[in-house]
Amino acid sequence: MVLKGIILVDYYRDFAAQFIAATRGVDMSDAQERFLEALPRLNMPRILDAGSGSGRDSLAFRLAGHRVEAFDASPEMVDATEVFSGVPTRLMRFEEFEWDHEFEGIWACASLLHVAMADLPLVLDKLAFRLVSDGVIYLSFKLGTGERTKDGRRFTDMTEESLRKVLDLTAGLTQFQVWLSHDRRPDKASEMWLNALVKKA
Numbered sequence: 462m463v464l465k466g467i468i469l470v471d472y473y474r475d476f477a478a479q480f481i482a483a484t485r486g487v488d489m490s491d492a493q494e495r496f497l498e499a500l501p502r503l504n505m506p507r508i509l510d511a512g513s514g515s516g517r518d519s520l521a522f523r524l525a526g527h528r529v530e531a532f533d534a535s536p537e538m539v540d541a542t543e544v545f546s547g548v549p550t551r552l553m554r555f556e557e558f559e560w561d562h563e564f565e566g567i568w569a570c571a572s573l574l575h576v577a578m579a580d581l582p583l584v585l586d587k588l589a590f591r592l593v594s595d596g597v598i599y600l601s602f603k604l605g606t607g608e609r610t611k612d613g614r615r616f617t618d619m620t621e622e623s624l625r626k627v628l629d630l631t632a633g634l635t636q637f638q639v640w641l642s643h644d645r646r647p648d649k650a651s652e653m654w655l656n657a658l659v660k661k662a
């Protein structure tokens with residue numbers, strides 16, 4: 462577990478500039494709109510950007526007028542998010558997640574995919590603990606089955622069926638919207654993503 466974490470942090474440290482350049486401009490407006498639409502109706506909902514990377518989505522949610530906080534396991538990504546978005550960002554891993562207040566929405570874009578399949582139910586339960594009832598989590602994984610390592614990063618791939626099995630192991634998260642999308646980066650356009658919105662019952 463520790464070794465996996467070191468490999469990941471090394472990747473996002475050693476390739477920080479390239480990763481930020483490749484992902485900061487990606488158009489996530491479709492998923493962002495679905496997520497915002499699904500949040501409990503509230504003036505200025507609280508959103509947590511979980512595994513915030515370059516800070517692209519933290520900035521979008523902040524500019525849309527929401528109260529946003531973020532965290533990431535990589536110090537380089539924490540800095541990138543804070544500098545780019547102005548959103549307070551903590552250094553934290555999903556596996557050790559804890560927070561001091563609740564959120565209406567948690568945005569986990571292409572980040573839970575680095576958590577081992579066996580750890581996902583507990584991680585999701587911890588996130589759900591900091592969601593208000595009817596709160597929503599957006600999550601996305603590369604479409605596929607099983608776990609693999611590529612370029613020093615480990616991935617848990619997901620299908621709708623395997624996601625349903627993971628959610629069945631959580632205390633109270635139910636899936637209510639699932640859709641597929643193509644990777645928006647031109648050099649990865651053939652890769653497919655599984656996107657989901659899940660709700661705390």
Ligand SMILES: C[S@@+](CC[C@H](N)C(=O)[O-])C[C@H]1O[C@@H](n2cnc3c(N)ncnc32)[C@H](O)[C@@H]1O
Pocket residue numbers: 469473484511512513514515517532533534535538553554555556569570571572575576
């Ligand atoms: C593929 S990037 C996605 C970044 C951003 N959400 C986006 O959509 O561009 C994965 C991010 O998750 C972070 N990450 C990886 N493992 C993590 C973990 N165990 N806990 C928290 N963040 C993690 C990485 O540092 C990286 O910023």
